[in-house]
Amino acid sequence: MADLGHDRFELPPEMRSMAESNFKQAREAFEKLLANAEAAAGSIEESGAHMRAGARDIGARVIAFAETNVKASLDYAQSLVLARDLPEVMRLHSEYVQAQMRALAEQADEMGQIVSRAAMDATRPKH
Template sequence: MNTAPGLEIPSALRELAEKGIDQARQAFDGFIGAARQTVASTQGLMQTADTTTQDMASRSLQAAEQNVRATLDFAQKLTQAKSLQEAMQLQADFARSQLAAVQTQASEFGGIAQSAVKQGSEHAMNAARSGADQSRMSMEDGDEVGR
């Protein structure tokens, strides 16, 4: 029978391996924590997008209703016109008021979109900052364990 002589692993080598595993575990925990925060921030972005979509849909319906009502009012006035000149004046007034309404509506839609972009950017910046901070702290904790 061949029996291998008993080799013993030096305790210093075992301690070094344990420290390395502890550092790897802490780094992993830090990165997983950062990933979880990123997912949570993504959910915040999705909520912002959902709210913006609802705001845009609601405002679109309001604008459509406003425009249809204005058109129906114009059509009714037009049927009551007594002369071609009066009909042309009604048409000019309607065109002017609708142009102003469309400009106002476009401005409101732009404001909603701008607000959504700003909120999304803030969520993204906060998520990136938080993830970087957590990763840095995890790395620092790992360095302390290695000492």
Template sequence: MAQGPINYEIPNEMRDFAEKSVEQAKKAFDGFLGAANKAVSTAENQATTVQSTGKDIATKAIGYAEQNVGAAFELAQKLVRAKDVQEVMQHQSEFMKAQIAALQSQLQDLGATMQSTVQKAATEAQANFQKATADAQATVQKAAEGMKRK
């Protein structure tokens, strides 16, 4: 007795369930991609912020260098006009005191700017990481709820 191929039909309910499962998986994957894209975008924004702050620090440093060189030229003019060694020593002493004070102030300002930048970047990074984690968890939760409903 030759038997023909057995014809198994897949019930409509099973096909519907499989189709919905694929749709839910695609939605979950799209959600993960969205969260990943947000995280990359956020990281790019942080890099831009840090780069901008780096420019500000460099601009300050150049400004300080200009001030210091200007003070040195001013000293040179005073030394050229000095009438005796005592006046030369007085100008040199005043210059050194002024430059030490200026350098301390400049270093404090740069240090404060750098500290502020690092704190701001760390705070932003932590907030962005927490948001990305929350977004990923929400996506997983939605996918899990979608699977439970079936």
């Protein structure tokens, strides 16, 4: 008779609780970091109007990308803690890597467009 439980991937309740607590603390720390980054991005107000607008747009997108990527990583790590067996861990990993590769490609494309637009706006003659 085959042992169907040999694939089980279980964490002891104490470790699961500790991991969930650590994820909560990591999310809280990230949210504080994000708030500080947003405040810093808002303080870039010393150049001309076009440069300020471009810098604000770039800063806002960088912060949004970082927030999206860190949240995805935290969600992924938390899903690994809750995984029931090795095949589930492998499936979660594959899904995460594929989703992140798509997200990073989209983010790079968007950032290229934003930087190009900001550079064009900054060099446009002022009336």
